Amino acid sequence: MQHPNGSFLCSPSSTAYALMQTKDENCFRYLAGIVQKFNGGVPHSYPMDLFEQLWVVDRLERLGFSRFFKSEIKKILDYVYGCWTRNGISWSKDTIEFDIDDTCMGFRMMRLHGYDVNASAIQHFERDGQFFCFVGQNSQGLTEMLSLYRASQVLFPQESILEEAKSFSSNFLRKKQELGEVADRWLITKDLAGEVKYYMDVPWYANLPRIETRHYIEQYGGDDDVWIAKTLYRMYNVSTNDYLDLAKLDYNHCQKLHQSEWLGIQKWCEDYNLRDFNLYNDDLLKYYFVAMSSIFEPEKATERIAWAKTAALVELVSKYFKETSVDQKKDFIQAFNYGAKNELVEVILKTLSDISLEVRAVHGKEVYPDLKHAWNTWLMNLTIEGDNELVPNNEAELLVSTINLCAGHSSSDGLNSLPEYVRLTKLTNEICNHLHQTENFKVGKQNNCSEEKFDSIDLKMQELVQHAIKSNDEVDQETKRTFLTVAKSYYYTAYCEPTTIDNHIAKVLFEEVV
Structure with missing residues (x-):
């Protein structure tokens, strides 16, 4: 002992x-x-070294400013990884009484940051189909089940223990919500009920960073959070008004930038007369919002704006191709490749030129030929005959290519031919094509698609997560994460109701944090 x-x-x-x-x-x-x-x-x-450091990282990430502490976070996770065992971890490196809360927080953090951690550690806390914080316990607390639920969503294929954990923890949390018993035995915090509601309403596959941060800033208690043990105590490295103040300042700074970008995108729409092609303001706003919620950092403005403009143009071309003959489609592609007169083609080429000039200014690289090649690949795919709702669109591949090119990569890097890159492309296309169809069916029927539809997509998402976050030497982590980022954006728009998305837009993009 x-x-x-x-x-x-x-x-x-x-x-x-x-x-x-x-x-x-x-x-x-x-x-x-x-x-x-x-x-x-x-x-x-x-000591409480593991607990304290993991919860610090969690708070920094959810509050939206962890990007300022990358080296410190890596140091923390290296330390936690060195303490990891086959049965998980405890609150301290000096303790062998492993607990599910620290284990799940550590597992989720390390897996998302590319560390090789085995989900079998969660098995240590399972007994007769239930999960407990400590071995030998007979009841569960709310926050440890929330940690279990969040960890269970970052699963790879065939990780049955995480499937079981997800089912048990989600049922537990929903029951507590129904009973109005959203309180915890370990922690007194500002809005635990709000945290639980957010994560139950928005699965991790649909959870976009800026939306999560906007909600968590309101839920985070700062100095007022109190932990419960032999006595009531505070952890000022975890819960502090300093974090809250910094989060608000950073969020509002980014929000002002995003609002300015939105004005610029509207000007682009007006300058190129995109209203004449039936591009509506609400649709344009949604394209920008999804891009901004996924890639929010000020230094990634080029990627973000290119994503939004590309998504808008893709929608216009897709609508045009649905209404035209095979010969008209071929004429459109010929105009794109050889400069024949076509108003929409001219808009696309001018926009690609604008994007490439911005990339050259930021990264010193010429990407116009690569952008045009990516577009040509996508356009050729649109000539496939069949049911307009069911023909694979592969627009996700175009978005990923655009984002990566705007981040300073180019085809000369040899990325596109690497087996891992090819696999990521295939998976992302499959997922996003299905999600795009799901969104179309949902809008057409004015209701949610079946759970079975998302279950089949989730299996592919598990595979994509595994490829995107596991470290290897073939494709760099940032490039791989782009595939997951785009896939999650499609999941978000397919999963969430239009009214929910409208509420998110109003809150995240236009409502200042006070």
Whole structure:
């Protein structure tokens, strides 16, 4: 029971009792050390290094400014990875009493950052189809089940333990919602009910970073969050008004930039007379919002704006091709490749030129030929005959290529021919084609598509997640993540009702954080 640091369960009170009974020198050394460290007082438990550091990373990421602390986060996750065991982790490296809360938080963080962690660690906390925080417990708390639910969504194919964990934790959380019992035994926080509602309403595949951050800023309690143990205590490295103030400043700064970009996109629409092609403002706003919610960082404006413009033009061309003959489609592609007169083609080529000039200014690379080649590949795919609703569109491939080119990559890098890149392209096209059809069916029928439809898509998403976040030397992580980013944006628009998306647009893009 005694840990290498001399404590019992890293608990000053338990260790003090053991010292009184045994006069053990290691107990005394542990107690003397923490009394000196904390100027005569002691916390209820020490150390709590794994718990504290993981929760710091979680807060930074959800509050939307973790990009400023990349090296610090890597250092933390390297440390946690070094403490990982086949049964997970505990709140401290010195403790062998593993718990599901820290294990799930660590698992999710490390997996999303490309570390090789095995989901079998979750099995340690399962008994008779139920999951518990500690082995031997007979009840569950809300926050550890929320951690389990969030971790279970980052699953790879054939990880049945995560499927079981997802089913159990989602049922547990929904039941608590129905009973109005959204309170926790470990934590008193500002809006735990709001956190649970958000994650139950928006699955991880549909969870876009800026939307999550906008909601979490309102839910985060800062200095007022209180943890429950032998006593009530606060963790100021995890819950602090400093984080909240910084999150608000950063969010509002980004929001002003995004609003300015939206004005610029409307001007682009007016300058190129896109209203004449029946491009409506609501549609244009949705294209920009999805791009902005997925790639929000100020330094990625080129990628974000190119995504939105490409999505808008893709929709115009798709509508045009649905209404034209095979010969007219061929004429359109010929005009695109050889400069024959066609008003919509002229808009596309001018826009590609604008984008390439911006990329050259930012990255010093010429990408116009690559952008045009990507468009030609997509246009050729549109000539496939069949049911307009069922013919594969492959527009996701065009979006991924555009984003990667705007990030400074080019076909001369040899990416497109790499087996891993080809596999990612195929998976993303399959997923997004199905999701695009799902969105069309949903709009046409004015209701949600069946759960079975999403279940089949989820299997492909699991495979894409595995390819996109696992580290390898063939394709760099940023490029691979682009495929997942685009796929999640399609999942979002297919999964969420139009009214939900409208509410998100109003809140995320136009409502200032105060």
